Amino acid sequence: MGREIKKIKHSLQDILKNWSFRYVLWLSFSIVSVMITVVIGMFMNFQYSRRIDELMEEQIAASVSQASVPLYSHIRSMLKASDALYYNVIREAHFPEDSVYDEFKLVCEINPDTIESIALFDDEGNLLEASPPAILNEWVDVQEEEWFQAAIQENENVHFLDPKVQNLYMASNESYNWVIPMSRAVQIHYNDETIQGVLLINLQYSWIESIFDNTDLSNINVAILNEDGETIYDPRQRLVSLGLEEDLTEIFREQPNKDGNFIYHLNGKQYLASSRTIGYTGWKIIGVGLDQEGSISSVKGRLFVLMLFVILLTILLILNVYISNKICLPIQELVLHVHEIEEGNLDETINVSGSKEICQLGFAISQMKYVIKNLMKDIVMEYEQKRKTELDALQSQINPHFLYNTLDIIVWMIENEQQEEAVKVVMSLGRLFRISLSQGKRIIRLKNEIEHVTNYLMIQQVRFKNKFEYFISMEEELGEMATLKLIIQPIVENAIYHGMEYMYGDGEIQINVTQQGEDIWIAVQDNGPGMTQEMVKALEAGKVVESTKRGSGIGVRNVQERIQMQFGRKYGLFIESELDVGTTVTIKIPAIPYESWEGSLE
Amino acid sequence: MKKVEKYIFIACGVMIVILWILSSTDLILKEEIEEVYRISVIVNDSEEENWEYFQRGMEYAADQYHVETNFITLYDGISQRKQNEAIAREAEGDAQILIVCPVNAQEFQEFLVENSLKEKPILTLKRKVQSDKVIASIRSDETERGKMLGEMIAEDAKEEETVWIGINNQKQEMYQEFCESLQETLQSYGIESNLSVWNEEEELEDVLERQETIFVGADTDTTKLLAEKKQETDEEKIYGNGINASIVHNLENGRINGIAVVDETSMGCLTIANAVKLLQGDKITDLMIDQYAIPSSEVYSKQYEQVLFPIS
Numbered sequence: 046m047g048r049e050i051k052k053i054k055h056s057l058q059d060i061l062k063n064w065s066f067r068y069v070l071w072l073s074f075s076i077v078s079v080m081i082t083v084v085i086g087m088f089m090n091f092q093y094s095r096r097i098d099e100l101m102e103e104q105i106a107a108s109v110s111q112a113s114v115p116l117y118s119h120i121r122s123m124l125k126a127s128d129a130l131y132y133n134v135i136r137e138a139h140f141p142e143d144s145v146y147d148e149f150k151l152v153c154e155i156n157p158d159t160i161e162s163i164a165l166f167d168d169e170g171n172l173l174e175a176s177p178p179a180i181l182n183e184w185v186d187v188q189e190e191e192w193f194q195a196a197i198q199e200n201e202n203v204h205f206l207d208p209k210v211q212n213l214y215m216a217s218n219e220s221y222n223w224v225i226p227m228s229r230a231v232q233i234h235y236n237d238e239t240i241q242g243v244l245l246i247n248l249q250y251s252w253i254e255s256i257f258d259n260t261d262l263s264n265i266n267v268a269i270l271n272e273d274g275e276t277i278y279d280p281r282q283r284l285v286s287l288g289l290e291e292d293l294t295e296i297f298r299e300q301p302n303k304d305g306n307f308i309y310h311l312n313g314k315q316y317l318a319s320s321r322t323i324g325y326t327g328w329k330i331i332g333v334g335l336d337q338e339g340s341i342s343s344v345k346g347r348l349f350v351l352m353l354f355v356i357l358l359t360i361l362l363i364l365n366v367y368i369s370n371k372i373c374l375p376i377q378e379l380v381l382h383v384h385e386i387e388e389g390n391l392d393e394t395i396n397v398s399g400s401k402e403i404c405q406l407g408f409a410i411s412q413m414k415y416v417i418k419n420l421m422k423d424i425v426m427e428y429e430q431k432r433k434t435e436l437d438a439l440q441s442q443i444n445p446h447f448l449y450n451t452l453d454i455i456v457w458m459i460e461n462e463q464q465e466e467a468v469k470v471v472m473s474l475g476r477l478f479r480i481s482l483s484q485g486k487r488i489i490r491l492k493n494e495i496e497h498v499t500n501y502l503m504i505q506q507v508r509f510k511n512k513f514e515y516f517i518s519m520e521e522e523l524g525e526m527a528t529l530k531l532i533i534q535p536i537v538e539n540a541i542y543h544g545m546e547y548m549y550g551d552g553e554i555q556i557n558v559t560q561q562g563e564d565i566w567i568a569v570q571d572n573g574p575g576m577t578q579e580m581v582k583a584l585e586a587g588k589v590v591e592s593t594k595r596g597s598g599i600g601v602r603n604v605q606e607r608i609q610m611q612f613g614r615k616y617g618l619f620i621e622s623e624l625d626v627g628t629t630v631t632i633k634i635p636a637i638p639y640e641s642w643e644g645s646l647e
Numbered sequence: 648m649k650k651v652e653k654y655i656f657i658a659c660g661v662m663i664v665i666l667w668i669l670s671s672t673d674l675i676l677k678e679e680i681e682e683v684y685r686i687s688v689i690v691n692d693s694e695e696e697n698w699e700y701f702q703r704g705m706e707y708a709a710d711q712y713h714v715e716t717n718f719i720t721l722y723d724g725i726s727q728r729k730q731n732e733a734i735a736r737e738a739e740g741d742a743q744i745l746i747v748c749p750v751n752a753q754e755f756q757e758f759l760v761e762n763s764l765k766e767k768p769i770l771t772l773k774r775k776v777q778s779d780k781v782i783a784s785i786r787s788d789e790t791e792r793g794k795m796l797g798e799m800i801a802e803d804a805k806e807e808e809t810v811w812i813g814i815n816n817q818k819q820e821m822y823q824e825f826c827e828s829l830q831e832t833l834q835s836y837g838i839e840s841n842l843s844v845w846n847e848e849e850e851l852e853d854v855l856e857r858q859e860t861i862f863v864g865a866d867t868d869t870t871k872l873l874a875e876k877k878q879e880t881d882e883e884k885i886y887g888n889g890i891n892a893s894i895v896h897n898l899e900n901g902r903i904n905g906i907a908v909v910d911e912t913s914m915g916c917l918t919i920a921n922a923v924k925l926l927q928g929d930k931i932t933d934l935m936i937d938q939y940a941i942p943s944s945e946v947y948s949k950q951y952e953q954v955l956f957p958i959s
Contacts, residue, residue: 071652184901184947210956212947215900219892221956250958283704283953284711287913289920341678345670352666359659366652 067373074365078358086354093350097343098317101334102306105265106319109332112260112267113321119159119252120325123227124203126152126160127246131231135165135244139234140173149176158255161211161224161247166193167233168241179214187213192226196243200230205326208250208277223250225277253278265334266293272327274298293318293333301329308336375399379407386410391418451477451501454508466507473500483530487611490639491558491565492524498533498556505541513545513552513571523558526565527642528634529611535600536569536618536630544573544628560636564616567632576622584620601630608634686922687717687742689733690772691750691821695720696891697867703957704915712923717742725817727754731762738764744922748772751820770922772914774821775933782925785918785934787909789824792888795940796907797832800861800886803904803942810840811859813851813869819844822865825888825907829863848872855883867891874902895955898943905942912957913937 061069134148149163153176164175170187187193190213195204206226224247233242257267257280268279274297276282284290292298293316296309306319315336322329375397385393391414397407451474458467480497483489495517502515537554545552555570576584587602601618608617612635622628668674688705690698695718702718709716719737721729727750737745745767749755752774759769759778771784800810810833814822826842833840841859845851851872855862863886864870870887874897877885887894887906897903914936921931941951 068651075655184899184944208958210947210952212899219896221895221899223956223958281711283707283913283916283957284920286953287917287920289917341676345676345678348666348670348676352663352670355659355662355666359656359663362652362655362659 065373066376067369070373071365071369074369075362078361078365082354082358082361086351089350089354090347093347097346098308098336101317101336102319105317105332105334106306108260108265108267109319109321109330112256112332113323113330115256115259116253116269116330117323119256120205120323122156123159123246123248124325126156127203127227127229127244130163131229131244135231135233135242139237140167141235145174146176146178149174153177159248159252161222161249162214162245163247164213164245165231165233166243166245167235168197168243173233173235173242175214182212182215185212190226192228192245193243196228196230196245197241200241203227203229203325205328207271207275211247213245213247224248225250225253250278254280265332267330267332268294268297269323270294270297270301270329270331272301272329274301277328294331297329297331304329372400372403375403375407379403379410382407382410386414386417391421451504454504457508463507470504470507473504476500477504481531487529488527488639488642489530490524491519491526491528494528494530494533495519495524495556495558497531498537501534502537502541502554505538509541509545509552512548512550513541513554515554515556517556517558519556519558520560523560523565523636525639526560527637527639528565529607532604532608532632532634533567533569535604536632539600540569540571540573540628540630543576544571548573563636565634565636567634568629569632570627570629572627575624575626575628576620577624578622581620581622585618604632608632681713684712684714684744684923684926685717685742686714686744686746686919687719687737687740688746688748688772688918689719689730689737690748691721691725691730691818692748693721693723693725694868696893697889698911699892700890700911700957701915701918704912704917705919706915707912708916708919708923712919714919714923716919721750725750727751727758730755731758734758734764735762738762738767742767743926744768744770746770746772746918746922749774749776750817752776768925770918770925772918783921783931783933785914785921785936787914787936787938789822790828792907792909792938792940793825793828793830794832795938796863796886796888796905797829797836799905799907799940799942800863800884801833801836801838803884804836804838804861808838808861809859810838810861810863811854811857812840812842812863812865813854813873814842814844814865815868816844816846818866818868822888826865829865845869851876855881860884861886864888867894870894870903870906871897877902890955895946898941898955899946901943903943905940907938907940908954909936909938910954912953 064072130145130148130152134145138145145165149165153160153163162175162177162179164179165173166187167173170193172181172187181187192204192206195206204227206228208223208225211222211224227246227248229244231242231244233240235242253269257278260267266281268281269277271277276294279285279294281290281293285292291312293311295311296318297303297320304320304322306317309316309318316333317336318331318333320329320331376399379395379397382393382395382397393414395407395411395414397404399407451470455467455470455474458464458470477497477500480489480493480500483493499517502517506513506515533556537556540554545554551572553570553572555568557566557568557570559566559568584601585605587605601620605618616633616635619631619633620628621631669676686709692698695702698718698720705716705718708714717737717740719733721733723729730747730750731754734745734747745764747755747769749771755771755774756776756778759776759780764780766780769778769781771781771786773784773786775784775786804810812826812829814826819826830840830842838861840863842865843854851869854873855876860882861884862873864873865888867887867889870885870889871891871893873885873887874894877883884904885897885902887898887903888908890906890908890911894903894906898906917934917936921934925931939951939954941948941955945951946955
């Protein structure tokens with residue numbers, strides 16, 4: 046069991062890994078909503094069913110009560126009439142001299158809708174008085190009549206007998222009415238004797254029908270049964286006897302003492318029943334109604350309630366979407382920010398709305414981002430510093446080299462007593478150093494760099510006794526572009542030492558500065574002996590060339606490294622050379638106005 | 648996941664619409680409306696009183712099953728032609744089903760062949776008619792009833808008593824089987840019988856003066872007339888076939904010694920109930936109604952109470 050639960054737990058965790066937080070939240074809310082709705086729905090359904098049954102039971106009980114009240118009231122009236130006739134009329138009369146016809150007639154006239162006839166019989170079944178006047182039917186033996194025997198045998202009670210066709214008297218016309226005999230034993234003064242007699246009041250059967258006609262019996266079947274479960278009144282009786290309808294009173298026939306409200310089943314249907322005993326008679330008035338549970342209106346009612354629950358559920362699901370969005374969107378926003386940070390975008394502003402915790406989290410991430418940004422800035426600065434140090438180190442490699450060469454020239458000139466030229470060279474050297482210093486700047490204007498190289502060329506021209514001519518061409522506006530300082534001079538130096546040393550007045554060094562697109566190309570061209578391709582490749586690769594001649598490529602490599610370190614690897618030196626033709630070294634730097642550089646990298 | 652949510656909301660919407668249609672409209676679930684059926688009953692009699700008991704049962708069932716009935720007698724003379732006219736008229740009307748007690752079964756059958764009667768279904772009373780239009784018949788066993796009455800007469804009859812059987816000419820065809828069965832039964836008991844067919848009431852003026860001592864009315868008209876003509880001093884015994892208030896009254900006061908009777912109230916009730924079943928689409932079959940031979944002495948017997956004195 047525990048293993049199974051663990052397995053399910055793991056499976057659930059695996060599933061949850063693939064689901065978004067928002068979906069998990071929505072699904073959880075929705076499951077809870079559905080469960081609550083289902084539980085409430087089931088409870089409501091139960092209550093609804095119970096209420097329908099209760100209403101039906103109440104309706105049946107009310108109908109039974111509604112019918113039983115007038116029935117009971119009429120029966121009490123008849124008992125009172127019977128008592129009045131007996132105690133006030135019959136007991137006071139002396140038969141056969143006295144007549145009670147008028148009193149009988151009066152009672153009949155007072156109750157025209159209830160009483161069919163009143164008759165008084167002696168103990169031998171002889172008719173003493175009757176209202177309306179009637180002749181006994183010769184076919185009928187009064188003493189054998191049930192009502193007569195009941196009154197004689199139980200002379201202290203009033204007896205209500207089962208309905209029957211009125212057959213006691215000869216019918217004056219062809220109509221035969223149904224009556225309910227009500228009989229009681231009476232003491233009669235007859236010829237100075239007191240004998241037992243029977244007072245018979247025939248109640249009209251139609252009187253019972255009229256009571257039910259005035260009762261609301263929609264969807265309810267009512268009947269009156271006697272204490273033995275036999276039918277006194279049942280409008281469906283003939284349909285039942287012909288097999289056209291079910292006998293809904295069967296349960297009462299089988300259990301005559303069953304009373305109150307209850308539910309019973311008959312032929313797969315559920316019925317609600319109510320019964321009430323009518324005092325004095327032993328009769329039971331019953332009402333039976335088909336349980337409305339399965340009726341169309343009941344089903345429609347349930348479906349309507351179900352529809353309301355589905356609407357409620359839909360509203361809850363929409364609310365769940367809203368709530369889960371409200372909770373999760375700030376988190377998702379936060380996740381996006383984190384992704385941005387992951388990708389290195391530290392300038393993203395983190396604005397997180399939502400709950401307190403989410404805001405705190407956003408604030409924390411924001412703080413973290415600033416810390417990272419500062420750290421990175423520090424790292425970059427540190428790197429920049431390091432790079433600058435490296436550049437400075439490279440640059441410092443040039444200065445002694447150049448100074449060595451220049452001093453070499455000046456020494457040579459002084460040795461050859463060329464003082465004027467030496468002065469010129471020294472002056473040029475001074476200007477050269479002034480530009481070299483450039484207040485410690487690494488980036489200078491291109492025109493200054495050109496001026497620097499011009500001074501240098503002038504010095505070298507003196508040194509080489511005009512073995513070569515030099516030409517410099519540059520558009521004036523390019524002079525305001527920025528460049529690393531001292532990048533042309535080493536190239537020119539190499540052109541002089543490797544290309545012009547052995548020329549005899551026909552050497553040429555040409556410097557052309559041009560702009561091509563976003564780049565500036567500085568080409569230093571000489572007509573010296575040129576280099577082999579292997580040497581060209583070695584120089585481009587930054588290798589130090591072992592040579593017996595002056596220069597080993599250190600200057601070229603320094604320029605190359607400095608340019609690439611400053612501007613990137615797409616910039617640098619490009620060497621083209623052909624033996625006995627000459628060499629062209631082209632410097633490629635980006636065309637950036639000096640103003641925009643000034644202060645940015647320095 | 649948004650897709651799943653979309654599907655769930657679509658499903659909820661569809662469910663709400665379906666539930667609304669089911670719960671608040673009659674498009675799918677229809678409330679059962681108690682339809683009032685219209686049924687015409689055309690009988691082979693000019694006297695409504697002969698159908699009084701049938702009508703009681705009919706009206707009772709009509710009340711229970713919400714049926715509007717139109718009971719038609721042949722006031723203008725009893726003939727199949729007159730009845731056919733009445734049937735055709737009712738068929739043209741709004742009656743949904745026709746219940747016919749034919750004057751002459753053969754002629755009625757021929758009428759059905761020639762007339763469509765708007766294809767309205769027909770139930771026949773007391774007679775079986777072979778026709779596609781006739782769905783079923785509600786009748787009694789005439790032969791059996793004749794036998795039942797014959798046996799009752801034979802039980803009461805003294806030696807060498809003879810029986811006169813009278814029948815209205817207009818109903819002779821209808822009660823032919825009954826009369827034949829009655830005569831055969833009487834003959835089987837060695838009782839002689841004469842069947843007399845009358846056309847006018849005057850023909851029965853001196854009928855009780857005849858030599859026979861037992862008189863049988865093979866139809867309600869004859870039975871009623873015989874009872875009316877019997878004097879209190881007369882010793883002739885009268886028996887009858889059929890039921891009406893007058894016959895029951897005379898049975899109760901002893902003028903009529905016994906009757907063979909069909910439970911007409913039940914017949915009326917079952918006729919309407921079956922017609923309703925048919926209109927509701929149920930299948931119905933021929934029905935045979937209970938019948939009894941009731942002697943005068945048994946008139947108040949519990950067994951016959953609902954046959955002779957049905958609660959109205």
